[in-house]
Amino acid sequence: MNDKKNILITGGAGFIGSHVVRLFVEKYPQYRILNLDSLTYAGNLENLREIENHPNHKFIKGDILDIELLNSIFKEYPVQGVIHLAAESHVDRSIHNPDEFAMTNIIGTIRLLKAAHSAWHGQMNGKMFYHISTDEVYGSIADGYFTEQTPIDPRSPYSASKASSDHFVQAFGNSYGLPTIISRCSNNYGPYQFPEKLIPLMINNMVNSKPLPVYGKGENIRDWLYVEDHAKAIDAIFHKGKSGEVYNIGGNNEWKNIDLVKLLCSIIDKKLERADGTSAKLITYVKDRPGHDMRYAIDASKVISEIGWRPETDFPEGLEKTVAWYLSNQQWLQHVTSGEYLKYYDKMYVNR
Numbered sequence: 001m002n003d004k005k006n007i008l009i010t011g012g013a014g015f016i017g018s019h020v021v022r023l024f025v026e027k028y029p030q031y032r033i034l035n036l037d038s039l040t041y042a043g044n045l046e047n048l049r050e051i052e053n054h055p056n057h058k059f060i061k062g063d064i065l066d067i068e069l070l071n072s073i074f075k076e077y078p079v080q081g082v083i084h085l086a087a088e089s090h091v092d093r094s095i096h097n098p099d100e101f102a103m104t105n106i107i108g109t110i111r112l113l114k115a116a117h118s119a120w121h122g123q124m125n126g127k128m129f130y131h132i133s134t135d136e137v138y139g140s141i142a143d144g145y146f147t148e149q150t151p152i153d154p155r156s157p158y159s160a161s162k163a164s165s166d167h168f169v170q171a172f173g174n175s176y177g178l179p180t181i182i183s184r185c186s187n188n189y190g191p192y193q194f195p196e197k198l199i200p201l202m203i204n205n206m207v208n209s210k211p212l213p214v215y216g217k218g219e220n221i222r223d224w225l226y227v228e229d230h231a232k233a234i235d236a237i238f239h240k241g242k243s244g245e246v247y248n249i250g251g252n253n254e255w256k257n258i259d260l261v262k263l264l265c266s267i268i269d270k271k272l273e274r275a276d277g278t279s280a281k282l283i284t285y286v287k288d289r290p291g292h293d294m295r296y297a298i299d300a301s302k303v304i305s306e307i308g309w310r311p312e313t314d315f316p317e318g319l320e321k322t323v324a325w326y327l328s329n330q331q332w333l334q335h336v337t338s339g340e341y342l343k344y345y346d347k348m349y350v351n352r
């Protein structure tokens with residue numbers, strides 16, 4: 001029990017974090033996964049039901065801003081590696097409330113870096129601080145693809161806060177010799193995604209015959225990756241990545257928002273045995289998101305050639321699985337949308 005390797009995963013009750021925690025807990029019996037999450041509106045212990053009582057999993061409810069808590073975790077468990085996912089993650093919220101994004105994403109990351117540095121000082125061997133970032137730090141690209149050399153050019157408060165945290169991670173590597181890795185991934189989709197993001201929001205609204213709010217003309221492009229493929233990339237990079245490096249992760253799967261929403265409509269119509277075209281009638285073009293990035297597109301050739309990871313789930317299969325999951329987890333949807341989220345959502349749509 002005591003010779004287990006302790007890995008601290010932050011944000012493990014959120015969407016991507018819960019998939020990463022589940023993968024690590026099941027795949028690595030030699031690890032103890034310390035899952036630190038403050039359970040904001042986006043974090044939910046129901047996302048971790050299957051591994052609730054797993055002996056390799058220890059959930060710690062707490063905030064990455066709480067430096068005393070962080071130091072006490074590093075003291076109690078000799079932590080060998082950190083995989084840092086905790087963040088405020090929704091662009092629309094960041095436009096309404098940038099301060100909260102700066103606090104968690106920038107200051108929270110600095111506190112976590114400080115705690116790791118002070119615990120590992122003089123014994124950096126075998127340690128790793130792995131920061132999970134986003135392709136949004138590169139800004140918006142008209143043609144071609146983001147590579148790891150593309151200059152950082154964040155354009156929303158969310159991406160500005162993530163870009164800042166990326167710089168601090170690299171600064172801790174450079175100034176204090178902390179072993180660090182950063183990966184920057186494209187848009188994820190799949191089970192357990194909070195229904196404020198495009199795909200689960202649309203599924204939820206279709207099921208409830210509510211309007212489907214498409215921002216602007218629906219021509220913005222995103223590169224979509226199934227969340228379990230991202231979790232596998234994180235596993236591969238954590239174990240095989242080189243300190244000081246950045247790795248882009250993407251699905252090579254670009255979709256215009258409107259085409260994606262129409263595809264989802266046809267999947268839902270079939271699954272719910274509705275007449276073809278029923279859900280598409282709900283599509284409603286609404287005022288565009290301010291500063292809406294037009295296109296994200298990732299070149300993932302480095303992680304493919306150097307780490308040996310590649311996306312496994314093709315998009316129609318991943319979307320089918322995702323829709324099936326949301327249809328059979330209506331209770332989860334009701335639970336996660338029953339609290340603070342609805343108040344926010346109503347306010348936001350009144351403001352639009």
Ligand code: NAD
Pocket residue numbers: 010011012013014015016017036037038039040041042043044062063064065084085086087088089090104108132133134135162184185186187188189194
């Ligand atoms: P999410 O919003 O679903 O989950 C975030 C989790 O962090 C929640 O469980 C929340 O409770 C926790 N959290 C928030 N503030 C905290 C704090 N101060 N202390 C402790 N815990 C806190 O986000 P997600 O979509 O799972 O994204 C996870 C990470 O991956 C983020 O860093 C995000 O920037 C990055 N990312 C997301 C995507 C995507 O498409 N969702 C793509 C690329 C990168």
Ligand code: TYD
Pocket residue numbers: 090091092187196197198199201213214215218220221222257289
């Ligand atoms: P989102 O899921 O918020 O991810 P991100 O902004 O981080 O890429 O949005 C994905 C795309 O879908 C983005 O171009 C904005 C658009 N969108 C809508 O058109 N309607 C919506 O209700 C939402 C939430 C997003």
